[in-house]
Amino acid sequence: MKWLPAFVFSALLVAVGPARAETQLTFYYPIAVGGPLTKVIDGYARQFEQEHPGIKVNPIYAGNYDDARIKALAALKAGQSAPLSVLYSIDLYELIEQDVIVAWDDVTTTPDDKAWLKVFYPALMMNGTYKGKVYGIPFQRSTIVLYWNKDAFKEAGLDPERPPANWNEMVQFAQKLVKKDAAGNVTRWGVMVPSTGYPYWMFQAFARQNGQDLMNRDGNRTNFAHPDVIAALQYWRDLGAKHKVMPEGTVEWGTLRQAFTEGKTAMMWHTTGNLTAVKDTAKFPFGVAMLPASKQRGSPTGGGNFYLFKKTTPEERKAALAFVKWITAPERAADWSMATGYVATRPDAYATPKLKEYAASFPQAVVARDQFEFATPELSTFQTGRVRKLLDDAIQAALTGQKSPADALKAAQAEADRLLKPYR
Amino acid sequence: MKHVYGWLLLAPAAILLVGFTHYPAVATLIDSFFSTGTAVRPSRFVGFDNYAALADDPIFWQVLGNNLWFALGTIPAAIAIAMVMALWVNEKLPARALVRMAYFTPTVLPMIAVANLWLFFYTPQIGLFDRVAALFGAPSHNWLGDPDLVLPATMVMVVWKEAGFFMIFYLAALQSLPPELAEAAKIEGASRWYFFRRVTFPLLMPTTLFVLVNATINSFKLVDHLFILTKGGPDNASSLLLYYIYQVAFSFFDTAYASALTVVLLVLLAILAVLQFLLIERRVHYR
Numbered sequence: 001m002k003w004l005p006a007f008v009f010s011a012l013l014v015a016v017g018p019a020r021a022e023t024q025l026t027f028y029y030p031i032a033v034g035g036p037l038t039k040v041i042d043g044y045a046r047q048f049e050q051e052h053p054g055i056k057v058n059p060i061y062a063g064n065y066d067d068a069r070i071k072a073l074a075a076l077k078a079g080q081s082a083p084l085s086v087l088y089s090i091d092l093y094e095l096i097e098q099d100v101i102v103a104w105d106d107v108t109t110t111p112d113d114k115a116w117l118k119v120f121y122p123a124l125m126m127n128g129t130y131k132g133k134v135y136g137i138p139f140q141r142s143t144i145v146l147y148w149n150k151d152a153f154k155e156a157g158l159d160p161e162r163p164p165a166n167w168n169e170m171v172q173f174a175q176k177l178v179k180k181d182a183a184g185n186v187t188r189w190g191v192m193v194p195s196t197g198y199p200y201w202m203f204q205a206f207a208r209q210n211g212q213d214l215m216n217r218d219g220n221r222t223n224f225a226h227p228d229v230i231a232a233l234q235y236w237r238d239l240g241a242k243h244k245v246m247p248e249g250t251v252e253w254g255t256l257r258q259a260f261t262e263g264k265t266a267m268m269w270h271t272t273g274n275l276t277a278v279k280d281t282a283k284f285p286f287g288v289a290m291l292p293a294s295k296q297r298g299s300p301t302g303g304g305n306f307y308l309f310k311k312t313t314p315e316e317r318k319a320a321l322a323f324v325k326w327i328t329a330p331e332r333a334a335d336w337s338m339a340t341g342y343v344a345t346r347p348d349a350y351a352t353p354k355l356k357e358y359a360a361s362f363p364q365a366v367v368a369r370d371q372f373e374f375a376t377p378e379l380s381t382f383q384t385g386r387v388r389k390l391l392d393d394a395i396q397a398a399l400t401g402q403k404s405p406a407d408a409l410k411a412a413q414a415e416a417d418r419l420l421k422p423y424r
Numbered sequence: 425m426k427h428v429y430g431w432l433l434l435a436p437a438a439i440l441l442v443g444f445t446h447y448p449a450v451a452t453l454i455d456s457f458f459s460t461g462t463a464v465r466p467s468r469f470v471g472f473d474n475y476a477a478l479a480d481d482p483i484f485w486q487v488l489g490n491n492l493w494f495a496l497g498t499i500p501a502a503i504a505i506a507m508v509m510a511l512w513v514n515e516k517l518p519a520r521a522l523v524r525m526a527y528f529t530p531t532v533l534p535m536i537a538v539a540n541l542w543l544f545f546y547t548p549q550i551g552l553f554d555r556v557a558a559l560f561g562a563p564s565h566n567w568l569g570d571p572d573l574v575l576p577a578t579m580v581m582v583v584w585k586e587a588g589f590f591m592i593f594y595l596a597a598l599q600s601l602p603p604e605l606a607e608a609a610k611i612e613g614a615s616r617w618y619f620f621r622r623v624t625f626p627l628l629m630p631t632t633l634f635v636l637v638n639a640t641i642n643s644f645k646l647v648d649h650l651f652i653l654t655k656g657g658p659d660n661a662s663s664l665l666l667y668y669i670y671q672v673a674f675s676f677f678d679t680a681y682a683s684a685l686t687v688v689l690l691v692l693l694a695i696l697a698v699l700q701f702l703l704i705e706r707r708v709h710y711r
Contacts, residue, residue: 070562071673094677097462185563187549196569196657245550249660255547264549385675393483396658400571 023319026058027084030068030304040339048326055319065091065304072309076100079317081309083316084323086139089127089305090380090388093219096130097382101307103133107317114323119346121369126217127376128305136305137324138345140336142273143299143368143375144205146292150285152177152188154264163267163289167235170267170292174245177266190245191267192260193236197253199395200379200388201300202269205291206232208298208376214391219381220423223415224391232294233279233405236396249400257281271302272368275341288364290371297374303342343368382423387416433678449690456683467680474684484685486660487668490575494664495643497579498586503635505587510594511620524595531589538654542581543568544586546653561599568654578649578662586642590635597631599625633704640696665689 031037038061045057062068065088072085087095095101108114117134128136150160154174164170174190181187193202200214205216210232215222223229239246260268262279269291270278278286291299306324310318326332330348334355339346344350350359350369359366381387394408403411460527461467478484489564513524530538545552546567554564568578601624647667650656656663656671666689673682 066675099462183561185558185561196655219642233498245568247566248566249566249571251566252543252547252568254543254652255550258544259547259550262550383676386675387673389671389675392657393659400569400658400661402571402659 006396014071024058025055025084025305025316025319025323026060026082027086028062028068028072028082029059029086029318030063030065030088031061037340040336042265042361044110044327044332045118049301051326052319052322055322056103057323059361069094073098076309076311081311083309083312085307086304087307088302089136089138089141089301090378090384091307092127092130092135092380093382094303094384095307096135098143100137100310102310102312102317102351103130103135104137104321105133107308107321113321113325118142119348120328121345121347121372122373123301123372123377124345127301130219136307137328139304139306139328140273140340140342141301141303141305141345142271142342143301143371144202144269144291145272145275145299145367145371146267146269146301147260147278147287148287149260149263149265149282150287152263152284156266160285161287163221163287164292171239171243173247174239174267178245186247188263189247189265190243191239191269192246192251192256192265193239194253194256195250195399198302199250200391201302203233203236203391203395204300204376204379205269205298206236206294208300208374209291209294209296210235211295213376214379215381218423219384220420222381222391222413222420223386224394224409224416227353228295230406230409233395233398233409235294237401237405240399241401245257250396262296272341275368276339277341279364283410284366288367290367290374297371299371299375300378301372301375302378337365341365343372358406373377381416381420383419386419390415390419438655445595451577452683452686455680456687458680460678460680470680474681478684478688480584483663483668487656487663487665490661490663491644491665493575494579494582495640497576498582498643499636499639501579501583502590502639503632505583505634506590506635507594509587509591510598511624513517513591514595519618527591530585530586530587531592533585535585535646535648536652538581538585542649543653548575567698568662569658571658574654574658574662578653581649581653582643582646585640591691593635594628597628601627629704633700636704637697637700640700641693644693 014333029041031041038059041059041061045059048057049055060071060082062071068085069087069091072087073395074082081100082122096318105114108117120138124138124141125134125136128134128138148163152279153160153173156173158173158176163175170191176186177190178186179188195202204214207229210228212223212226212228212232214224214229240248256265256268256270257274257278259265260270261278261283263284272288275288290297306328308320328345330344330346330352331354333344333346333349334352336342337349337355338358344355349355350366379388379391390412394403397403398405398408457469457471458467459470459473509527513520513527517523529707544550548554548564548566548569551567553567558564565573568574605623605627606619610625614622644664644666647664647670650662650664650667654662656667660668665685669682669685669689671687672678
C-alpha cells in the first residue's frame with residue numbers, strides 16, 4: 001500500500017500545478033526563521049530571473065538542515081521533487097545511498113563549465129566529493145573561529161591584540177581571565193566551547209589540532225579511539241574539570257553568543273556564521289582568531305551545499321546549472337559573505353573591490369578564509385545520523401564526567417565499526 | 425435506505441479517523457516487521473529483528489526510564505497544582521478574572537516559544553534562576569548541562585505549562601457542584617479541610633480521571649521542548665521516547681526501527697489507559 005499516499009499526493013499536486021510555459025526551478029533552502037536571509041535569497045532569485053528570461057526560480061524555505069532534508073526527500077518519495085536544493089554538506093552519503101542526486105560532473109559539458117567546478121576552495125569541496133565526482137557545490141559555508149573580548153584581556157593584564165596561539169596558552173590565558181566575586185562564585189569564565197547542538201563539530205577541531213581526522217574519505221571508517229583523539233577529548237574535559245576555566249557539564253550552543261556578548265566568558269569557540277550577529281550586539285571591542293594549535297591548527301568546515309536531484313528533465317538541469325553558476329559567481333559570493341558572515345566560497349571573491357574594502361575595515365571577516373589552509377571536512381559517513389550521535393553522546397558523557405574520555409570514545413568506535421562494516 | 429443515511433453521517437469522521445489514525449497505526453505495525461529499504465538494499469521481511477534490536481538498545485531503555493520518571497514527576501505535581509489553583513480562583517477574590525487568566529496564560533503559549541524563554545531562564549549566570557540565586561549568594565548552576573539536573577529542569581517547565589490547562593477542567597467541575605452541599609456542611613460545622621476531603625475531592629474524581637488520562641498521554645506526547653532546550657542531551661539524559669523515535673526516523677532514516685519503537689509507545693499508552701480506567705473506575709463517583 002506504499003503507493004497509495006504517494007499517488008494521492010501527486011494527484012493533488014498535478015491537479016493544482018500551473019501550466020508550464022517556462023522552466024520552473026524550485027529549490028529547498030534551509031532557514032529557521034524568516035528575516036534578512038530570506039530577503040537576500042529572494043533578491044537573488046528575482047535578479048537572476050531578470051537576467052535569464054524563461055527560468056522561474058522558486059525558493060522554498062524549509063526550516064533547519066534536518067527539516068530541509070526531510071522535506072526534500074519526502075517530496076521526492078511523493079514523486080514531486082525540486083530539481084535543486086541547498087542541503088547540509090554532510091548529507092552527501094545519505095543522499096548517495098538513497099540514490100537521489102547526480103554529480104555536477106555529469107551535467108557540465110563545456111570546458112568552461114568543467115573549469116568552474118575547480119574554482120572553489122579545495123577545503124570546501126571535500127564534503128561534496130565522492131569517488132572523484134563533485135556532488136555538492138559549496139554555498140553557505142562556515143568554520144569555527146575563536147572570538148575574544150579585548151576589554152577582558154586588558155583587564156586581566158594580557159595583550160588585547162594577541163589571542164592564544166596554542167592549547168597551553170589558551171589554558172594560561174583563560175586562567176588569568178577567570179573572574180570571581182567575593183563569595184568565590186565565578187562571574188566570568190575564561191573560555192567556552194559549546195557542547196550541545198553540534199558537539200562532534202567542535203570536537204573535530206580539537207582532534208584535528210591534535211593531528212587526527214575522525215573519518216576516512218570514503219565515509220566508511222571512523223577514528224574515534226586513536227590515543228591522540230582521546231587526548232583531545234581529555235583536554236576539552238580538563239578545561240572544565242581540571243583547570244576550572246570553563247563551566248563543568250555541557251555548554252549550550254544556543255545561548256553561548258549571549259554569554260559572550262554579556263561578558264560572561266572572555267573567549268568562545270563558535271561558528272563564523274555568528275560573526276555579523278556578534279558584531280551587532282557586542283558593546284566591547286572583540287577579536288576573531290584562528291583556533292589555537294596543539295600539533296597543528298585545525299577546524300572543520302560546515303554548512304550547506306547545492307545538490308542536483310536525479311529526477312530532473314534536461315531543461316531543469318540546464319536551468320539549475322545556470323542558476324548555481326550565477327549565484328556562486330565572485331560578486332555574489334562576496335555579497336553573500338558580507339550579508340551573513342559565511343565565508344566566500346572562492347578565492348577570486350576576495351579579490352573583488354567590495355569585499356576587499358570590507359575586509360580592510362573589518363579584518364575579522366577574513367580569518368575564517370585564512371583558516372581554510374588547516375581545514376578538515378565535517379564529520380560525514382554512511383549512516384551519518386547514527387555515527388554522529390554516537391560521537392555526540394560520547395563527548396557529552398565525557399564532559400559531564402559520566403565516563404572517562406577513553407571509555408566513551410572506545411565504546412563509540414566499536415559501535416561505529418559495527419554500523420559501517422557493510423559499507424567497506 | 426436507512427443504513428445508507430447512517431453511513432453517510434458517519435463518513436466524514438470515519439474517513440478522517442481511518443486515514444489519519446487507523447491506517448497509519450496498522451501500517452506502522454506492518455513496517456516494523458520489515459527492514460529499512462534503500463536504493464541499494466530494498467526492504468525485506470525480518471520478523472522480530474527490529475524488536476530484538478530494541479531490547480539490546482541501551483538508549484531505548486534509558487529514554488524509557490527517563491520517560492517514566494518524567495511521567496511520575498510531572499503528572500501528580502501538575503494535577504495537584506491545578507486543583508489548588510482551581511480551588512483558589514473559584515473563591516470570591518478581587519480581580520478574579522485576571523488571576524484566572526494569568527494561570528491560564530502558559531497554556532496558550534506555544535511550547536516552542538515557552539522553551540525558548542526557559543532556555544534563557546536556565547542559562548548559567550545570565551539566566552533568571554541564576555540571577556535570583558545570586559542575590560542570595562548561591563553559586564551558579566549549569567541546569568541544562570548537568571545530567572542530574574536536566575530532567576528535573578525540563579519537568580518543572582512542563583508542570584508550569586500544563587497546570588493551567590488542567591485547572592480549567594477543575595474550575596468547570598467545581599462550578600457544577602451544587603452549593604447546597606457547602607451550605608449543609610457549614611450547618612453541620614464541618615471544617616474546610618474535612619469538606620474538601622469528604623465532599624469536594626470525591627465529587628471531582630471524574631474530572632481527575634479525565635485529567636489523569638490526558639496528563640499521562642501528554643507526558644509521552646510532549647517533546648517539543650527538547651528540540652529547543654537540550655536535543656535530548658547531555659548524553660540522552662533528558663531524552664524521551666517520542667523524541668528518540670523522531671531521531672531514529674528523521675535523523676538516522678531508520679524508518680523500520682522507528683516503527684518498532686512507535687509500536688512500543690502505542691502499546692504502552694494503550695495499557696496505561698486501560699489500567700487507569702479499570703483502577704479508578706471503582707473509586708469514581710458518578711451521579
